[in-house]
Every structure is written in C-alpha cells, then in structure tokens.
Amino acid sequence: MNNIWRNFIRPIFRGLYRNTQGLLGFLYDYRRFVLYSGWKENLYDSQIRNYNLAMAYHGLEKSLSYKKRNKKSGWSNARRVYERLKKAHETGHFGYHDIASSQVLSKFLTLPENIENKQSKEMLDFINDLGLVSDEDHGSINLSFEEITLGKLNKPEMFFLSRYSLREYSSNGKVDLRTVERVVRMAMKTPSVCNRQEWHVYHTDDRSIMDTTLSYQNGNKPFGNKIPNLFIVSVDLKAFFSGFEHYQHWIDGGLFSMSLIYALHSLGIASCPLNWSQTPKADKAIRKAIEIQDNHTIIMMIGFGYPDGKNKVCSSTRRPLEEVLTNLQNR
Ligand SMILES: Cc1cc2nc3c(=O)[nH]c(=O)nc-3n(C[C@H](O)[C@H](O)[C@H](O)COP(=O)(O)O)c2cc1C
Incomplete structure (x- = not known):
C-alpha cells in the first residue's frame, strides 16, 4: 500500500x-x-505615451546610427513620433521620452536627404513651436575605439568571480542614500527593449518596512531581519503593448537586477538576490502592506550591505562549461 x-x-x-x-x-x-499593460495604447496617459514614443524614436535613432543609412528609411517612425508629440501637446505634459523624441525627430528631419521633403517642414515647424529643450545628446553619437572599450577590465575574472551572494553583513552601517542613487544610476545603463527603461526600483533601509516586506518572501530566513538595505525591483507593465511582449518585463527586470548586483559589487557592497516567485495571494498581500504601484510587477528583491572583515558564503560552484556552452557548427 x-x-x-x-x-x-x-x-x-x-x-x-x-x-x-x-x-x-x-x-x-x-x-x-x-489590467495594467499598455495594450489599449491610450496615448493620453503620459506614461504609456512615453514608453510608446521610446519605441518609435528609438527606430529613428537606429536609422541615424548606421554608417551607411538607407536614405528612404525612417519616415513611418517619424510620423509616429509626430502624432504622439501632438497628443503630448494636447495634454500639456511632456515626459522624458517626449522631450528626447522631439530632438531625435528634429535631427532626422534636418538630414540633407530629408530636409527638402514636404513632410519635414510641417513637422519641424511643430517641433520648433514646442521648444522642448534637453541637455542630453539624443539621436546618435560617435565613439572612438578607445571610448567604446573604456570598460575593458585588466582582470575581468577578478570582478566576476569575486561576487558571492552574502547573507550576513557588517553591523557597522547601512549603505547611504547617495551611494544607493549612484548604484541605481549605474544600473540604469542596462539595455532594455527599445530603450523603454521601464524599471522601477523601490529602496528601503527602514527596519519595519524591510521586516514587513520580507515576511512575504520565502528565502530570507534566518538572515532577513538583519539585512541593512533592500531593493524591490519592479517593471512597469504600462510599457508593453503587443501580446507577444507578455514575458518581456521579466527579461528586462532580470537584466536590470543583475546590473544592480554588479553595480553594488563594483563599489565593494555585497548583496543577495531574493526571489519573488510567489503565489498570487502573496503578491496581492505585499501590495496591500507596502506601496507598490499596481502597474509595477515585482521581479525580485535584493538585500545588500557592507561585508564584514571575515565572511562565510556558500561556495555555490559552477557546472562544467560544456554543460552550458554549445558551439553551433554549420552542418
Ligand atoms: C532570482 C534569484 C533569486 C534568489 N533567491 C534567493 C533567496 O530567496 N534566498 C537566498 O538565500 N538566495 C537566493 N538567491 C541566491 C542564490 O542562491 C545564489 O545566487 C546562487 O546559489 C549562486 O550563488 P552566488 O550568488 O554566491 O554565486 C537567488 C538568486 C537569484 C538569481
């Protein structure tokens, strides 16, 4: 039996x-x-419009960045940007991508091959009237070999192989807010689909908020109550329009999380990723307990803090390379 x-x-x-x-x-x-993604494409919602604009003007940025660009390309994206900027104008509110897109569109329209096109005048007049100013250089930029390889490390293995998930931290202090902001700023260089940058990270070093948050997470015993700082990494569902993109937020959120971990590591701050593979019940409960926007999907959490003089970690050795890498050969 x-x-x-x-x-x-x-x-x-x-x-x-x-x-x-x-x-x-x-x-x-x-x-x-x-409920929360941008599938209805309501362009009067400033956040949805901005994500949607990023898709369109990024197409123009790509077109501007090719060494030998197709001189006829880019017009459908140019019109999409124009239509969306008209919506922004109607609402009177201009977000980050609205402003960036107007500069990119202007650069596109003033290309020698486009400036005489009859659509250009109408669009340029409109953009000039908007008068949106940005202190960043949107569109395409030139980088020398030296500039594009500035990140090359002398000993990359030392950087990558010295990162361990640390669960017990120095009791000497929390990571201060300026450093947290520096970490997030570095991580924001993470690539995202069409440069939509749809991440949102919640940070806290407040013990009671951390305790409440971690009470819904199932992998932080017995160290969670001593974590000095906590990130809750989320991604904004409003940035996704097509049904094909229903998994994209997990991908972009995962990449962003890894960047946060490496940004922390680059400053000598240790961290431990904390999964949010949770039940709908727990996801709903945590949203009631702490203020997470409904449209933000929680991807994972990251506990972090300074290491001690002496630390003990899981060795978590890696599988043989052959199990991970397949070199495809032409058959
Ligand atoms: C998405 C994700 C979720 C994780 N969740 C937890 C967790 O809930 N609790 C925990 O102690 N470690 C967690 N970890 C850490 C893993 O156990 C750790 O990364 C793995 O064992 C490899 O060790 P290393 O990070 O030291 O190289 C998580 C890691 C990832 C990437």
Whole structure:
C-alpha cells in the first residue's frame, strides 16, 4: 500500500498541485497584463505615451546610427513620433521620452536627404513651436575605439568571480542614500527593449518596512531581519503593448537586477538576490502592506550591505562549461 501511495498516487497529486499552481500564476499574470499593460495604447496617459514614443524614436535613432543609412528609411517612425508629440501637446505634459523624441525627430528631419521633403517642414515647424529643450545628446553619437572599450577590465575574472551572494553583513552601517542613487544610476545603463527603461526600483533601509516586506518572501530566513538595505525591483507593465511582449518585463527586470548586483559589487557592497516567485495571494498581500504601484510587477528583491572583515558564503560552484556552452557548427 505504501509503495502504491509513494510511486503512483503521490506523484499524481503532486503533479496536479504543481500544474494548478502554475495555471493560477499564469492566469494572475494574464489578468495583470490585461489590467495594467499598455495594450489599449491610450496615448493620453503620459506614461504609456512615453514608453510608446521610446519605441518609435528609438527606430529613428537606429536609422541615424548606421554608417551607411538607407536614405528612404525612417519616415513611418517619424510620423509616429509626430502624432504622439501632438497628443503630448494636447495634454500639456511632456515626459522624458517626449522631450528626447522631439530632438531625435528634429535631427532626422534636418538630414540633407530629408530636409527638402514636404513632410519635414510641417513637422519641424511643430517641433520648433514646442521648444522642448534637453541637455542630453539624443539621436546618435560617435565613439572612438578607445571610448567604446573604456570598460575593458585588466582582470575581468577578478570582478566576476569575486561576487558571492552574502547573507550576513557588517553591523557597522547601512549603505547611504547617495551611494544607493549612484548604484541605481549605474544600473540604469542596462539595455532594455527599445530603450523603454521601464524599471522601477523601490529602496528601503527602514527596519519595519524591510521586516514587513520580507515576511512575504520565502528565502530570507534566518538572515532577513538583519539585512541593512533592500531593493524591490519592479517593471512597469504600462510599457508593453503587443501580446507577444507578455514575458518581456521579466527579461528586462532580470537584466536590470543583475546590473544592480554588479553595480553594488563594483563599489565593494555585497548583496543577495531574493526571489519573488510567489503565489498570487502573496503578491496581492505585499501590495496591500507596502506601496507598490499596481502597474509595477515585482521581479525580485535584493538585500545588500557592507561585508564584514571575515565572511562565510556558500561556495555555490559552477557546472562544467560544456554543460552550458554549445558551439553551433554549420552542418
Ligand atoms: C532570482 C534569484 C533569486 C534568489 N533567491 C534567493 C533567496 O530567496 N534566498 C537566498 O538565500 N538566495 C537566493 N538567491 C541566491 C542564490 O542562491 C545564489 O545566487 C546562487 O546559489 C549562486 O550563488 P552566488 O550568488 O554566491 O554565486 C537567488 C538568486 C537569484 C538569481
């Protein structure tokens, strides 16, 4: 009887339970996508319009960046930018991507091959009337070999292989806000789909907020109550329009999280990623307990702080390279 239970009945129940959990998770994520993503493309919502504009003007940026650009390309994106800027004008509110896009569009329209086009005058007049000013150089820039390889490390292995997840930190202090901002600024150089930059990171060093937050997370015992600083990494669902993009926020959020971890590491600050592979119930509960915007999907958390003089970590050795790397050959 014991064997029948162990070998047949239990696996069936376990399989049903796990797959039901998966299905409920998918349905919850799908509901969130329907409720909060930008699929309706309501361009009067400033955030949705800005993400949507990033897609269009990034197309123009790419067109401007090719060494030998196709002189006929870019017009559909130019019109998309123009239409969206008209919406921004109607609302009277200009966000980051609105402003960047007007500069990129202007650069596109004033290319020698485009300036005489009859559409250019109408669009340029409109942009000039808007008078949006940015102190950044949007569009395309030139970089020398030296400039583009500035990040080359003398001993890259030393950087990568010295990062460990640390769970117990020095009790000497928290990471101050200026340093936290520096870390986030560095991580913001992470690539994102069409440069939408749809991440949002919540930070706290408040013990009671951390304790509340971590009470919903299942991997921080027994060290969570001593973590000095905590990031909750999230991604804004408003940035996604097509149904094909329903997984994109996990990807962009994962990349951003890794950048935060390496940015911390580059400053000698240790961290521990904390999963948010959670049930819909826990996700709803944490949103009630702390102020996370409904449209922000929590990707993961990261505990961080300064290491001690002496530390103990999991060695967490890595699999052989052959199990990870496949060199594809032409058959
Ligand atoms: C997305 C993600 C979630 C994780 N969640 C937890 C967690 O909840 N608790 C924990 O102690 N470690 C967590 N970790 C840390 C992993 O256990 C650790 O990265 C792994 O063992 C490799 O060790 P290393 O980071 O020291 O190289 C997580 C790591 C990742 C990437």
